[in-house]
Amino acid sequence: MRTVFRFHGGIHPSENKQQSLQTPIEFAGIPPELVIPLSQHVGAPASSVVAIGERVLKGQMIAESTGYISLPLHAPTSGTITAIEDRTIPHPSGYKAPCLIIATDGEDEWQTTRCEPNYQDLTPAELVQLLRDAGVAGMGGAGFPTAVKLSINPDVHIETLVINGTECEPYITADDALMRERGAQIIEGARILSYIINPARTLIGVEDNKPEGIASLRYAARDTGIDIVAVPTRYPSGGEKQLIEILTNKQVPSGGLPADIGVMCQNLGTTVAIHDAVIKGRPLISRITTVTGRSLDQPQNFEVLLGTPLRFLLSRAGYQGSTNNKLIIGGPMMGFTVPNADVPVVKTCNCLLAPTENELPSPPPAKACIRCGQCAEVCPASLLPQQLFWFAQGNEHEKLERHNLFDCIECGSCSWVCPSHIPLVQYYRAAKADIVLHRENHLKSEHARGRFEFRQARIAREVHEKQTRREARRQAALAHNNDSGSITSPSTDPVQAAIARAKARKAGQQKPRSEPESS
Amino acid sequence: MLELISHYPLAAALLALVGMGAVFGALLGYADVRFRTEGDPIADQINNLLPQTQCGQCGYPGCRPYAEAIAGGEAINKCPPGGESTIADLADLLDVEALPLDQEHGEEKVKAVAYIREPECIGCTKCIQACPVDAILGAAKQMHTVIVSECTGCDLCVDPCPVDCIDMIPQAQGLHSWRWPLPDPVSSVAAIIATDSNRGQAA
Ligand code: SF4
Numbered sequence: 064m065r066t067v068f069r070f071h072g073g074i075h076p077s078e079n080k081q082q083s084l085q086t087p088i089e090f091a092g093i094p095p096e097l098v099i100p101l102s103q104h105v106g107a108p109a110s111s112v113v114a115i116g117e118r119v120l121k122g123q124m125i126a127e128s129t130g131y132i133s134l135p136l137h138a139p140t141s142g143t144i145t146a147i148e149d150r151t152i153p154h155p156s157g158y159k160a161p162c163l164i165i166a167t168d169g170e171d172e173w174q175t176t177r178c179e180p181n182y183q184d185l186t187p188a189e190l191v192q193l194l195r196d197a198g199v200a201g202m203g204g205a206g207f208p209t210a211v212k213l214s215i216n217p218d219v220h221i222e223t224l225v226i227n228g229t230e231c232e233p234y235i236t237a238d239d240a241l242m243r244e245r246g247a248q249i250i251e252g253a254r255i256l257s258y259i260i261n262p263a264r265t266l267i268g269v270e271d272n273k274p275e276g277i278a279s280l281r282y283a284a285r286d287t288g289i290d291i292v293a294v295p296t297r298y299p300s301g302g303e304k305q306l307i308e309i310l311t312n313k314q315v316p317s318g319g320l321p322a323d324i325g326v327m328c329q330n331l332g333t334t335v336a337i338h339d340a341v342i343k344g345r346p347l348i349s350r351i352t353t354v355t356g357r358s359l360d361q362p363q364n365f366e367v368l369l370g371t372p373l374r375f376l377l378s379r380a381g382y383q384g385s386t387n388n389k390l391i392i393g394g395p396m397m398g399f400t401v402p403n404a405d406v407p408v409v410k411t412c413n414c415l416l417a418p419t420e421n422e423l424p425s426p427p428p429a430k431a432c433i434r435c436g437q438c439a440e441v442c443p444a445s446l447l448p449q450q451l452f453w454f455a456q457g458n459e460h461e462k463l464e465r466h467n468l469f470d471c472i473e474c475g476s477c478s479w480v481c482p483s484h485i486p487l488v489q490y491y492r493a494a495k496a497d498i499v500l501h502r503e504n505h506l507k508s509e510h511a512r513g514r515f516e517f518r519q520a521r522i523a524r525e526v527h528e529k530q531t532r533r534e535a536r537r538q539a540a541l542a543h544n545n546d547s548g549s550i551t552s553p554s555t556d557p558v559q560a561a562i563a564r565a566k567a568r569k570a571g572q573q574k575p576r577s578e579p580e581s582s
Numbered sequence: 583m584l585e586l587i588s589h590y591p592l593a594a595a596l597l598a599l600v601g602m603g604a605v606f607g608a609l610l611g612y613a614d615v616r617f618r619t620e621g622d623p624i625a626d627q628i629n630n631l632l633p634q635t636q637c638g639q640c641g642y643p644g645c646r647p648y649a650e651a652i653a654g655g656e657a658i659n660k661c662p663p664g665g666e667s668t669i670a671d672l673a674d675l676l677d678v679e680a681l682p683l684d685q686e687h688g689e690e691k692v693k694a695v696a697y698i699r700e701p702e703c704i705g706c707t708k709c710i711q712a713c714p715v716d717a718i719l720g721a722a723k724q725m726h727t728v729i730v731s732e733c734t735g736c737d738l739c740v741d742p743c744p745v746d747c748i749d750m751i752p753q754a755q756g757l758h759s760w761r762w763p764l765p766d767p768v769s770s771v772a773a774i775i776a777t778d779s780n781r782g783q784a785a
Pocket residue numbers: 438441442443444445446448470471472473474475476477478487488491
C-alpha cells in the first residue's frame with residue numbers, strides 16, 4: 064500500500080454522486096441537429112474545411128487546427144452541413160461564437176479511419192501526432208490539447224505519470240462510471256501514455272469514495288505495474304497540484320509546472336480518449352457527461368456526441384423544467400451557468416447540472432468580511448483569501464501578485480466556508496483577468512513605443528543622410544568648378560557659400576535628383 | 583603633531599572639518615561622474631507606464647514629452663487612452679493621489695483601429711506621414727491599408743486624409759476579449775455556486 068500525503072486545507076461538501084450512478088452509461092442518441100463550436104477549449108479556434116450543403120461522414124475532419132495550441136474537429140455522426148453561423152456556446156460569458164451545424168441523417172456512417180492497435184511500432188512522436196490529428200484534448204479542466212501537453216522538452220525527464228481519477232467535485236460521476244465500466248480501456252490508455260513519455264512509475268489517484276471504480280481498475284491493472292492509489296475524499300484533491308502533493312509529497316513550485324518536479328498529470332477521461340484514438344482509430348467525437356440534479360427524473364451518465372444540444376440531453380433524462388432554476392455546466396463548485404438549453408456539449412463538458420432552487424439556492428447577499436480566517440484554513444493553495452479579497456477590491460495588482468494570486472486554483476473552497484457569503488472566487492477571477500489584461504496592454508504599449516522610437520530614429524537618420532548627401536554633392540560641384548578653372552571660387556567667399564547652400568537646399572526640397580545642375 | 587593639536591584646538595578642528603569636506607566632496611564629485619545615469623530615470627519610468635499611443639490628447643506632442651512634464655510636476659490625469667488604470671499606475675509610482683481622468687482632454691474610449699475604405703483611397707501618403715508607429719502600408723498613388731495589429735488607434739491619420747476615407751472602428755468585443763467581471767456588490771447573484779443548502783453536512 065502506497066502512503067498518501069495530505070495537502071493543506073480542503074472541505075467536505077455533500078457529494079450527491081449516487082443519484083447519477085444508479086444505471087450504467089447509456090448512449091444519449093443522435094439528436095436531429097448537432098452544433099459544433101469551432102472553439103472548444105483554450106487556444107486558437109479551428110477553421111472549417113467543409114462547405115454548406117456538404118455531406119460529412121462520422122469521424123471525418125470538419126475543421127482543421129490553426130496553430131500549435133489548437134486542434135481539429137471531427138463530425139460526430141454522418142449528416143449534412145447546414146450552416147456555419149454564430150450560436151451560443153458553453154462558456155461563462157454566454158457569448159455566441161462560430162459553430163458548424165450538422166443536420167444528422169441517422170445512418171451514423173463511418174469514414175474509414177486510421178487505427179494503430181500495435182502502437183509500439185510507432186515512435187512516441189508519431190503517436191503524439193496521431194493524438195493531435197484525432198483532436199484529443201484534456202477532458203477535465205480547460206481542455207488543453209493533449210498533444211501539446213505531451214510534447215515536453217526532451218531535457219525534462221518525467222519520473223511519475225499521474226492519472227487523475229479523483230473526481231472530487233460534488234455531483235460529477237463521469238470518471239467513476241468510466242472506471243466501473245471501462246477499466247481495461249483506461250489502463251490501456253495509461254499504458255499508451257507511459258509508452259510516449261516513459262516515466263519510472265504510473266500512478267492512478269482515485270478518491271476512496273469510489274470503491275467499485277478502484278476495484279475495477281485494480282483488476283484491469285493487474286500485472287501492468289500501474290499503481291491504483293486510493294486517496295482520502297476531500298475537495299479539491301483533484302486539483303492537479305493537490306493530487307501531486309497527495310501522491311508524491313512534493314509541491315509544484317509557485318508559478319511552475321508539474322514537469323519542474325518530474326511529474327505529468329493527465330485526466331482519467333483523457334486516457335479513454337487516447338485509447339479510442341489509438342486502438343480504435345476513433346477521433347474525439349463523443350464523451351461521457353453526467354446529467355444530474357433534482358430537476359431530472361432519471362439522472363445518469365450518458366455517452367454524448369459532441370455538439371448535442373443540452374435540451375436533447377435533458378429530455379433524455381426526464382427534465383422537469385418548471386422546478387429548475389439554472390443550468391450549470393460542470394459541478395456546483397467550479398462550474399458556470401449557461402443562458403439557455405440550446406448550448407451544445409463540447410469536449411470539456413463533464414457534467415450538466417439541473418438543480419432545483421431548493422437544492423442549490425442562490426447565495427444570500429454578501430456581508431462584510433469578519434476576518435474569521437476560515438477561508439485561509441481551507442485554501443488548498445495555502446493562500447490568504449481574505450487578504451486577496453481586500454487587495455482585489457482595491458485593485459492592488461502588485462500586492463495580489465506578491466500574495467500569489469496566480470496560485471489560486473479557483474476551487475471555491477473559500478467561498479464555500481465564508482460565513483459572510485462573499486463570492487471570493489469571483490473577485491479572484493476578475494482580478495486575474497484584470498492583471499492579465501494589464502500585462503497585455505503593457506506589452507502592446509512597449510511594442511508601440513519600439514515602433515515609435517524606431518520611426519523617430521529613422522526620420523532622424525533620413526534627415527541626416529539627406530544633409531550629408533547634399534554636402535557631398537556641393538563639395539563635388541565645387542571641386543568640379545575649381546578643376547575647370549572657374550572665375551570665382553565660392554569657397555573663398557563665405558556669403559557666396561551661404562547663398563549657394565540655401566539655393567541648394569531649396570532645389571533639393573523640390574527636386575532632389577536635379578540638385579547638382581542647379582548649384 | 584598631538585602637541586600642535588592640543589595647542590591650537592580650534593584651528594585643528596577647523597582643519598579637520600575642512601579636510602573631511604574636501605575628501606568627501608572629491609568622492610561625491612567622482613561618483614557623480616563615474617555613476618552618472620543617462621537621461622531622466624523618473625521620466626523614463628513614467629514613459630514606461632504611458633500607453634504610447636502618441637496621440638497628443640494630453641496636450642503634449644507625444645507620450646515622452648508628457649512623461650517629462652509629469653516628472654516636472656504636471657498632473658497625472660491627462661491621458662485618455664491610458665484611462666483610470668494608467669492613472670492608478672502613475673499614482674503608485676509617484677506616490678501621489680490618483681485623480682479621476684481630466685475630462686477636458688477626452689474620455690476613455692473602447693480601443694479602436696483605423697480602417698481605410700480602400701476604393702476611395704487616392705494614394706496621397708498623407709496618412710503614412712502622420713502615423714507615429716508606421717502602421718500604414720502604401721506608396722504614392724497606390725491604395726493604402728492599415729496593419730491592424732500595429733495600429734494603436736491614435737486617430738492621427740484621420741484628419742490629414744484629404745478624401746476622408748479613414749474610419750476609426752471600435753474593436754469588436756468577443757470571446758477573446760471577455761473577462762470575468764467583478765461580482766455585483768448589490769445583487770450578489772454570483773456565478774460561483776456554493777452548495778449552501780447542505781453546508782456542514784460532512785460527506
Ligand atoms: S478559490 Fe483560490 S483562494 Fe479560494 S480556497 Fe481555492 S485556491 Fe484558495
